[in-house]
Amino acid sequence: MPVLFFDIGATLADGRLEADGSLTLLPRPRVVAVLDSLREVPKGIISDPGTSEGAAASAAAALHEAFPGRFPDDGLVHWGPKNSRRLFDEAVASAAGAGAGAVEADECVFVGEDSQERAFAREAGMRTAAHPVFTLAAMENRPxxxxxxxxxxxxxxxxxxxxxxxxxxxxxxxxxxxxxxxxxxxxxxxxxxxxxxxxxxxxxxxxxxxxxxxxxxxxxxxxxxxxxxxxxxxxxxx
Missing domain, CATH: 3.30.70 (Alpha-Beta Plaits)
Structure with a gap:
Protein backbone atom coordinates (compact mmCIF):
# COMPACT_ATOMS: atom_id res chain seq x y z
CA MET A 1 0.00 0.00 0.00
CA PRO A 2 1.30 3.51 -0.79
CA VAL A 3 2.26 5.83 2.05
CA LEU A 4 1.83 9.58 1.60
CA PHE A 5 3.99 12.29 3.13
CA PHE A 6 3.07 15.98 3.00
CA ASP A 7 4.93 19.19 3.56
CA ILE A 8 2.92 21.68 5.62
CA GLY A 9 3.74 25.32 4.79
CA ALA A 10 2.40 26.46 1.39
CA THR A 11 1.30 22.88 0.67
CA LEU A 12 -1.20 21.72 3.29
CA ALA A 13 -1.70 25.00 5.11
CA ASP A 14 -0.57 28.55 5.76
CA GLY A 15 0.74 29.33 9.22
CA ARG A 16 -0.25 32.19 11.49
CA LEU A 17 1.54 33.07 14.71
CA GLU A 18 -0.94 34.08 17.40
CA ALA A 19 -0.44 36.78 20.03
CA ASP A 20 0.21 34.15 22.70
CA GLY A 21 2.99 32.63 20.60
CA SER A 22 0.99 29.61 19.50
CA LEU A 23 0.80 28.49 15.88
CA THR A 24 -2.42 28.22 13.88
CA LEU A 25 -2.52 26.37 10.57
CA LEU A 26 -5.09 27.47 8.01
CA PRO A 27 -5.80 24.67 5.48
CA ARG A 28 -5.28 25.69 1.88
CA PRO A 29 -8.12 25.29 -0.66
CA ARG A 30 -9.06 21.73 -1.64
CA VAL A 31 -6.58 20.16 0.79
CA VAL A 32 -9.12 18.72 3.23
CA ALA A 33 -11.12 17.21 0.37
CA VAL A 34 -7.98 15.53 -0.99
CA LEU A 35 -7.04 14.11 2.40
CA ASP A 36 -10.55 12.80 2.99
CA SER A 37 -10.68 11.20 -0.46
CA LEU A 38 -7.57 9.20 0.52
CA ARG A 39 -8.62 8.42 4.09
CA GLU A 40 -7.66 4.74 3.81
CA VAL A 41 -4.09 5.54 2.75
CA PRO A 42 -1.48 6.01 5.53
CA LYS A 43 -0.36 9.62 5.76
CA GLY A 44 2.59 11.35 7.32
CA ILE A 45 4.41 14.66 7.43
CA ILE A 46 7.86 15.79 6.30
CA SER A 47 8.21 19.41 7.37
CA ASP A 48 10.65 21.86 8.90
CA PRO A 49 9.13 23.67 11.91
CA GLY A 50 12.25 25.74 12.56
CA THR A 51 14.93 25.52 15.21
CA SER A 52 13.34 27.45 18.08
CA GLU A 53 12.65 25.59 21.33
CA GLY A 54 9.35 23.73 21.20
CA ALA A 55 8.84 24.43 17.49
CA ALA A 56 8.14 20.79 16.60
CA ALA A 57 5.66 20.37 19.46
CA SER A 58 3.89 23.58 18.47
CA ALA A 59 3.70 22.48 14.83
CA ALA A 60 2.38 19.06 15.83
CA ALA A 61 -0.34 20.58 17.99
CA ALA A 62 -1.35 22.96 15.21
CA LEU A 63 -1.38 20.11 12.69
CA HIS A 64 -3.78 18.00 14.74
CA GLU A 65 -6.01 20.99 15.42
CA ALA A 66 -6.21 21.96 11.74
CA PHE A 67 -6.57 18.38 10.44
CA PRO A 68 -8.17 16.37 13.26
CA GLY A 69 -7.86 12.62 12.82
CA ARG A 70 -6.12 12.86 9.47
CA PHE A 71 -2.53 12.25 10.64
CA PRO A 72 -2.96 9.76 13.49
CA ASP A 73 0.36 7.92 13.18
CA ASP A 74 3.11 9.88 14.94
CA GLY A 75 5.63 7.39 13.56
CA LEU A 76 5.04 8.87 10.10
CA VAL A 77 5.61 12.47 11.20
CA HIS A 78 9.12 13.74 10.56
CA TRP A 79 10.35 17.18 11.62
CA GLY A 80 13.60 18.73 10.48
CA PRO A 81 15.44 20.55 7.69
CA LYS A 82 14.83 19.30 4.17
CA ASN A 83 18.18 20.37 2.76
CA SER A 84 19.28 16.84 1.88
CA ARG A 85 17.70 13.42 1.35
CA ARG A 86 18.25 12.40 5.01
CA LEU A 87 14.74 13.20 6.28
CA PHE A 88 13.19 11.58 3.23
CA ASP A 89 15.18 8.40 3.77
CA GLU A 90 13.93 8.35 7.36
CA ALA A 91 10.37 8.73 6.12
CA VAL A 92 10.73 5.81 3.71
CA ALA A 93 12.12 3.66 6.53
CA SER A 94 9.18 4.59 8.76
CA ALA A 95 6.62 3.59 6.13
CA ALA A 96 7.17 -0.09 6.83
CA GLY A 97 5.74 0.44 10.31
CA ALA A 98 2.54 2.00 9.00
CA GLY A 99 0.65 -1.30 9.01
CA ALA A 100 1.08 -1.70 5.27
CA GLY A 101 3.70 -4.42 5.40
CA ALA A 102 6.88 -4.08 3.37
CA VAL A 103 6.90 -0.73 1.54
CA GLU A 104 9.31 0.11 -1.26
CA ALA A 105 10.61 3.66 -1.62
CA ASP A 106 8.71 4.20 -4.87
CA GLU A 107 5.45 3.36 -3.11
CA CYS A 108 5.96 6.46 -0.96
CA VAL A 109 4.79 9.84 -2.27
CA PHE A 110 6.05 13.20 -1.09
CA VAL A 111 3.74 16.16 -1.75
CA GLY A 112 5.37 19.57 -1.49
CA GLU A 113 5.48 22.86 -3.37
CA ASP A 114 9.28 23.25 -3.24
CA SER A 115 11.05 21.79 -6.28
CA GLN A 116 14.38 21.32 -4.48
CA GLU A 117 12.69 19.35 -1.70
CA ARG A 118 10.96 17.17 -4.28
CA ALA A 119 14.34 16.55 -5.87
CA PHE A 120 15.71 15.29 -2.54
CA ALA A 121 12.63 13.08 -2.18
CA ARG A 122 13.26 11.55 -5.59
CA GLU A 123 16.88 10.92 -4.62
CA ALA A 124 15.45 8.80 -1.78
CA GLY A 125 13.38 6.88 -4.35
CA MET A 126 10.03 8.52 -3.60
CA ARG A 127 7.44 9.68 -6.09
CA THR A 128 6.52 13.35 -5.88
CA ALA A 129 3.65 15.73 -6.47
CA ALA A 130 3.82 19.52 -6.49
CA HIS A 131 0.26 20.02 -5.15
CA PRO A 132 -2.12 17.92 -3.03
CA VAL A 133 -4.55 17.78 -5.95
CA PHE A 134 -1.94 15.71 -7.83
CA THR A 135 -1.46 13.16 -5.04
CA LEU A 136 -3.57 10.47 -6.69
CA ALA A 137 -1.81 11.04 -10.01
CA ALA A 138 1.55 10.47 -8.32
CA MET A 139 0.23 7.32 -6.64
CA GLU A 140 -0.86 6.04 -10.07
CA ASN A 141 2.38 7.25 -11.70
CA ARG A 142 0.55 9.60 -14.05
CA PRO A 143 2.44 12.71 -15.20
Whole structure:
Protein backbone atom coordinates (compact mmCIF):
# COMPACT_ATOMS: atom_id res chain seq x y z
CA MET A 1 0.00 0.00 0.00
CA PRO A 2 1.30 3.51 -0.79
CA VAL A 3 2.26 5.83 2.05
CA LEU A 4 1.83 9.58 1.60
CA PHE A 5 3.99 12.29 3.13
CA PHE A 6 3.07 15.98 3.00
CA ASP A 7 4.93 19.19 3.56
CA ILE A 8 2.92 21.68 5.62
CA GLY A 9 3.74 25.32 4.79
CA ALA A 10 2.40 26.46 1.39
CA THR A 11 1.30 22.88 0.67
CA LEU A 12 -1.20 21.72 3.29
CA ALA A 13 -1.70 25.00 5.11
CA ASP A 14 -0.57 28.55 5.76
CA GLY A 15 0.74 29.33 9.22
CA ARG A 16 -0.25 32.19 11.49
CA LEU A 17 1.54 33.07 14.71
CA GLU A 18 -0.94 34.08 17.40
CA ALA A 19 -0.44 36.78 20.03
CA ASP A 20 0.21 34.15 22.70
CA GLY A 21 2.99 32.63 20.60
CA SER A 22 0.99 29.61 19.50
CA LEU A 23 0.80 28.49 15.88
CA THR A 24 -2.42 28.22 13.88
CA LEU A 25 -2.52 26.37 10.57
CA LEU A 26 -5.09 27.47 8.01
CA PRO A 27 -5.80 24.67 5.48
CA ARG A 28 -5.28 25.69 1.88
CA PRO A 29 -8.12 25.29 -0.66
CA ARG A 30 -9.06 21.73 -1.64
CA VAL A 31 -6.58 20.16 0.79
CA VAL A 32 -9.12 18.72 3.23
CA ALA A 33 -11.12 17.21 0.37
CA VAL A 34 -7.98 15.53 -0.99
CA LEU A 35 -7.04 14.11 2.40
CA ASP A 36 -10.55 12.80 2.99
CA SER A 37 -10.68 11.20 -0.46
CA LEU A 38 -7.57 9.20 0.52
CA ARG A 39 -8.62 8.42 4.09
CA GLU A 40 -7.66 4.74 3.81
CA VAL A 41 -4.09 5.54 2.75
CA PRO A 42 -1.48 6.01 5.53
CA LYS A 43 -0.36 9.62 5.76
CA GLY A 44 2.59 11.35 7.32
CA ILE A 45 4.41 14.66 7.43
CA ILE A 46 7.86 15.79 6.30
CA SER A 47 8.21 19.41 7.37
CA ASP A 48 10.65 21.86 8.90
CA PRO A 49 9.13 23.67 11.91
CA GLY A 50 12.25 25.74 12.56
CA THR A 51 14.93 25.52 15.21
CA SER A 52 13.34 27.45 18.08
CA GLU A 53 12.65 25.59 21.33
CA GLY A 54 9.35 23.73 21.20
CA ALA A 55 8.84 24.43 17.49
CA ALA A 56 8.14 20.79 16.60
CA ALA A 57 5.66 20.37 19.46
CA SER A 58 3.89 23.58 18.47
CA ALA A 59 3.70 22.48 14.83
CA ALA A 60 2.38 19.06 15.83
CA ALA A 61 -0.34 20.58 17.99
CA ALA A 62 -1.35 22.96 15.21
CA LEU A 63 -1.38 20.11 12.69
CA HIS A 64 -3.78 18.00 14.74
CA GLU A 65 -6.01 20.99 15.42
CA ALA A 66 -6.21 21.96 11.74
CA PHE A 67 -6.57 18.38 10.44
CA PRO A 68 -8.17 16.37 13.26
CA GLY A 69 -7.86 12.62 12.82
CA ARG A 70 -6.12 12.86 9.47
CA PHE A 71 -2.53 12.25 10.64
CA PRO A 72 -2.96 9.76 13.49
CA ASP A 73 0.36 7.92 13.18
CA ASP A 74 3.11 9.88 14.94
CA GLY A 75 5.63 7.39 13.56
CA LEU A 76 5.04 8.87 10.10
CA VAL A 77 5.61 12.47 11.20
CA HIS A 78 9.12 13.74 10.56
CA TRP A 79 10.35 17.18 11.62
CA GLY A 80 13.60 18.73 10.48
CA PRO A 81 15.44 20.55 7.69
CA LYS A 82 14.83 19.30 4.17
CA ASN A 83 18.18 20.37 2.76
CA SER A 84 19.28 16.84 1.88
CA ARG A 85 17.70 13.42 1.35
CA ARG A 86 18.25 12.40 5.01
CA LEU A 87 14.74 13.20 6.28
CA PHE A 88 13.19 11.58 3.23
CA ASP A 89 15.18 8.40 3.77
CA GLU A 90 13.93 8.35 7.36
CA ALA A 91 10.37 8.73 6.12
CA VAL A 92 10.73 5.81 3.71
CA ALA A 93 12.12 3.66 6.53
CA SER A 94 9.18 4.59 8.76
CA ALA A 95 6.62 3.59 6.13
CA ALA A 96 7.17 -0.09 6.83
CA GLY A 97 5.74 0.44 10.31
CA ALA A 98 2.54 2.00 9.00
CA GLY A 99 0.65 -1.30 9.01
CA ALA A 100 1.08 -1.70 5.27
CA GLY A 101 3.70 -4.42 5.40
CA ALA A 102 6.88 -4.08 3.37
CA VAL A 103 6.90 -0.73 1.54
CA GLU A 104 9.31 0.11 -1.26
CA ALA A 105 10.61 3.66 -1.62
CA ASP A 106 8.71 4.20 -4.87
CA GLU A 107 5.45 3.36 -3.11
CA CYS A 108 5.96 6.46 -0.96
CA VAL A 109 4.79 9.84 -2.27
CA PHE A 110 6.05 13.20 -1.09
CA VAL A 111 3.74 16.16 -1.75
CA GLY A 112 5.37 19.57 -1.49
CA GLU A 113 5.48 22.86 -3.37
CA ASP A 114 9.28 23.25 -3.24
CA SER A 115 11.05 21.79 -6.28
CA GLN A 116 14.38 21.32 -4.48
CA GLU A 117 12.69 19.35 -1.70
CA ARG A 118 10.96 17.17 -4.28
CA ALA A 119 14.34 16.55 -5.87
CA PHE A 120 15.71 15.29 -2.54
CA ALA A 121 12.63 13.08 -2.18
CA ARG A 122 13.26 11.55 -5.59
CA GLU A 123 16.88 10.92 -4.62
CA ALA A 124 15.45 8.80 -1.78
CA GLY A 125 13.38 6.88 -4.35
CA MET A 126 10.03 8.52 -3.60
CA ARG A 127 7.44 9.68 -6.09
CA THR A 128 6.52 13.35 -5.88
CA ALA A 129 3.65 15.73 -6.47
CA ALA A 130 3.82 19.52 -6.49
CA HIS A 131 0.26 20.02 -5.15
CA PRO A 132 -2.12 17.92 -3.03
CA VAL A 133 -4.55 17.78 -5.95
CA PHE A 134 -1.94 15.71 -7.83
CA THR A 135 -1.46 13.16 -5.04
CA LEU A 136 -3.57 10.47 -6.69
CA ALA A 137 -1.81 11.04 -10.01
CA ALA A 138 1.55 10.47 -8.32
CA MET A 139 0.23 7.32 -6.64
CA GLU A 140 -0.86 6.04 -10.07
CA ASN A 141 2.38 7.25 -11.70
CA ARG A 142 0.55 9.60 -14.05
CA PRO A 143 2.44 12.71 -15.20
CA UNK A 144 1.24 16.29 -14.80
CA UNK A 145 1.28 18.61 -17.79
CA UNK A 146 1.16 22.33 -18.37
CA UNK A 147 -1.67 23.60 -20.52
CA UNK A 148 -3.51 26.83 -21.29
CA UNK A 149 -7.24 27.35 -20.91
CA UNK A 150 -8.94 30.18 -22.77
CA UNK A 151 -12.32 31.48 -21.72
CA UNK A 152 -14.77 32.08 -24.58
CA UNK A 153 -16.77 35.28 -24.73
CA UNK A 154 -19.42 35.37 -22.05
CA UNK A 155 -17.52 33.09 -19.68
CA UNK A 156 -16.00 34.42 -16.46
CA UNK A 157 -13.23 33.13 -14.21
CA UNK A 158 -15.69 31.72 -11.63
CA UNK A 159 -16.77 29.27 -14.32
CA UNK A 160 -13.19 28.14 -14.77
CA UNK A 161 -12.79 27.82 -11.02
CA UNK A 162 -15.88 25.62 -10.83
CA UNK A 163 -14.45 23.31 -13.51
CA UNK A 164 -11.00 23.22 -11.92
CA UNK A 165 -12.38 22.38 -8.49
CA UNK A 166 -14.01 19.25 -9.91
CA UNK A 167 -10.90 18.07 -11.76
CA UNK A 168 -7.20 17.43 -11.27
CA UNK A 169 -6.42 20.97 -12.36
CA UNK A 170 -4.43 23.64 -10.51
CA UNK A 171 -4.38 27.21 -11.92
CA UNK A 172 -0.95 28.78 -11.47
CA UNK A 173 -1.18 32.02 -13.48
CA UNK A 174 -4.02 34.14 -14.81
CA UNK A 175 -3.41 36.66 -17.60
CA UNK A 176 -5.72 39.53 -18.56
CA UNK A 177 -7.00 39.80 -22.10
CA UNK A 178 -4.39 40.43 -24.75
CA UNK A 179 -1.46 40.12 -22.36
CA UNK A 180 1.89 38.54 -23.05
CA UNK A 181 3.07 36.79 -19.92
CA UNK A 182 6.32 34.93 -19.24
CA UNK A 183 5.75 31.81 -17.15
CA UNK A 184 7.29 30.35 -15.14
CA UNK A 185 10.00 32.70 -13.84
CA UNK A 186 12.03 29.62 -12.85
CA UNK A 187 12.39 26.08 -14.14
CA UNK A 188 9.07 24.37 -14.68
CA UNK A 189 7.96 21.75 -12.15
CA UNK A 190 8.54 18.10 -12.92
CA UNK A 191 6.07 15.49 -14.01
CA UNK A 192 4.57 13.69 -11.05
CA UNK A 193 7.51 11.32 -10.97
CA UNK A 194 10.16 12.88 -13.19
CA UNK A 195 12.95 15.44 -13.09
CA UNK A 196 12.44 19.19 -13.15
CA UNK A 197 12.74 20.37 -16.72
CA UNK A 198 12.09 23.79 -18.31
CA UNK A 199 10.95 21.99 -21.46
CA UNK A 200 7.78 20.75 -19.74
CA UNK A 201 6.29 24.26 -19.83
CA UNK A 202 6.00 26.96 -22.47
CA UNK A 203 8.27 29.92 -21.73
CA UNK A 204 5.67 32.47 -22.85
CA UNK A 205 2.10 32.49 -24.04
CA UNK A 206 -0.47 34.97 -25.28
CA UNK A 207 -4.23 35.03 -25.17
CA UNK A 208 -5.54 34.57 -28.67
CA UNK A 209 -8.53 36.86 -28.62
CA UNK A 210 -8.69 40.34 -27.05
CA UNK A 211 -12.02 39.47 -25.47
CA UNK A 212 -10.76 36.36 -23.66
CA UNK A 213 -8.84 35.66 -20.49
CA UNK A 214 -6.44 32.78 -20.11
CA UNK A 215 -4.87 30.85 -17.30
CA UNK A 216 -1.94 28.48 -17.24
CA UNK A 217 -2.62 25.30 -15.29
CA UNK A 218 -1.03 21.98 -14.46
CA UNK A 219 -3.07 18.82 -14.68
CA UNK A 220 -2.39 15.07 -14.85
CA UNK A 221 -3.84 12.88 -17.55
CA UNK A 222 -5.37 9.43 -17.39
CA UNK A 223 -4.23 7.52 -20.46
CA UNK A 224 -2.88 9.27 -23.53
CA UNK A 225 -5.79 11.33 -24.82
CA UNK A 226 -6.28 14.98 -24.01
CA UNK A 227 -9.87 16.14 -23.70
CA UNK A 228 -10.54 18.82 -26.32
CA UNK A 229 -13.32 20.38 -24.30
CA UNK A 230 -14.66 20.44 -20.76
CA UNK A 231 -18.10 21.97 -20.99
CA UNK A 232 -17.57 25.29 -22.78
CA UNK A 233 -14.04 25.77 -21.47
CA UNK A 234 -11.45 24.67 -24.00
CA UNK A 235 -8.38 22.75 -22.82
CA UNK A 236 -5.33 22.82 -25.07
CA UNK A 237 -2.27 20.78 -24.27
CA UNK A 238 1.04 22.59 -24.72
Missing amino acids: AFWTRIELPEGQELPGLEAVANEAEVVPVHVAPSGSYSPWPPRAAPEHSNGPDSPSTCADTWRTRRPSSSATTVRYPLRGRNVAARHGRLRFRRR
